[in-house]
Amino acid sequence: MNEEGEIVAGRPAAEAVLEGGAGEAIRLSDLWKDSRLVLVFMRHLG
Amino acid sequence: MAQLRRHSADFEKRGARIVAISPAEGKSAKSVCGMFNIPFQCLGDPTGEAYDAFGLGRGNLNQMFSFHTFFRGALAFFRGHRQGPSLGDRFRLPGVFIIGPGGGTQWAWRGRDAADHPSPRAILSALDETIGGGGA
Numbered sequence: 001m002n003e004e005g006e007i008v009a010g011r012p013a014a015e016a017v018l019e020g021g022a023g024e025a026i027r028l029s030d031l032w033k034d035s036r037l038v039l040v041f042m043r044h045l046g
Numbered sequence: 047m048a049q050l051r052r053h054s055a056d057f058e059k060r061g062a063r064i065v066a067i068s069p070a071e072g073k074s075a076k077s078v079c080g081m082f083n084i085p086f087q088c089l090g091d092p093t094g095e096a097y098d099a100f101g102l103g104r105g106n107l108n109q110m111f112s113f114h115t116f117f118r119g120a121l122a123f124f125r126g127h128r129q130g131p132s133l134g135d136r137f138r139l140p141g142v143f144i145i146g147p148g149g150g151t152q153w154a155w156r157g158r159d160a161a162d163h164p165s166p167r168a169i170l171s172a173l174d175e176t177i178g179g180g181g182a
Contacts, residue, residue, distance in 0.1 A: 005142070005155035005164060005172050013143070013151045014099035019072030019090040026089060028096065032145045036062040036152075038169060040050065040086075041102055041141040043069070043160055 047084050053166040054085050060173050062144070067091050069134030090134070097138050102156060104137040109159040118161035142169060144176055152176040 018026045031037050050057075050064060057064055064086040068075040072090035079088035091097060109115075140157035142164055153172040155164050 005153045005168065007172075007176065008151050008154050010146075010150040010152075013145045013149050014096075016091070016096035016099045018067060018096055019075075019092060021072050021076030021088075023072055029149060031063075031065055031087075032147060032149055035147060036060070036173070037145040038057065038062050038064045038173070039100070039141075039143045039145060040047075040064060040066045041097060041100065041138070041143075042047070042066055043136065043138060043140055 047082065047086075049166050050086070050169075051084060053170065056166070056170055057173075060170070060177065062173055063087075065089060067096060069094060069097065069136075069138045071134070074134075092134055094135055094138065097135075097141075100141055100143060100154075102139050102141045104135065105139045105160055109139065110137060112159055115159055115161040144169075144172060146176075 013028070013032065016028050018028065020026050028039075047066065054064070066075070066079065066084065066086050066088045068078070068088065068090055069092065070078075070090050071092045075088040075090040079086070097103075139160065140163055142155045143151055144153040146152050153176055155168075155172075157163065
């Protein structure tokens, strides 16, 4: 398992628009407005 | 996701919110998360815009079907984990990023192949380290 991540303090996160459960558009920047965010990009869910 | 689900209280304690992104449509992502009782917000990225923006490309055949991917899959199976359906672009590589409330990336982890995932412990440790470092 590759456990080594990269500390990249302060580099602005990329912006993108995602799709919610009802097909609504959700901006990534709206997700990290109020709290620290752990974004987990998956290949599959489960 | 099952491992992250077991550690969800540890993430909450650190004031961190987990959002899972799938290369599927939002409706499918939400439906699969419900099926597996995943307590995090699940969103879809069917166009791959976010994967591309975070530098998560498409894997080659070796990154999808290597000995390592089969070994990790078999190990997870014998531990009782069952993989949810692969929806959307099946060749997308995984990744995990910690973003501060100001929008600054604090930690970046990109999978080397389809079965490469950091443990919850590694993510929690990165959270502790970035909190200690006072990242954005």
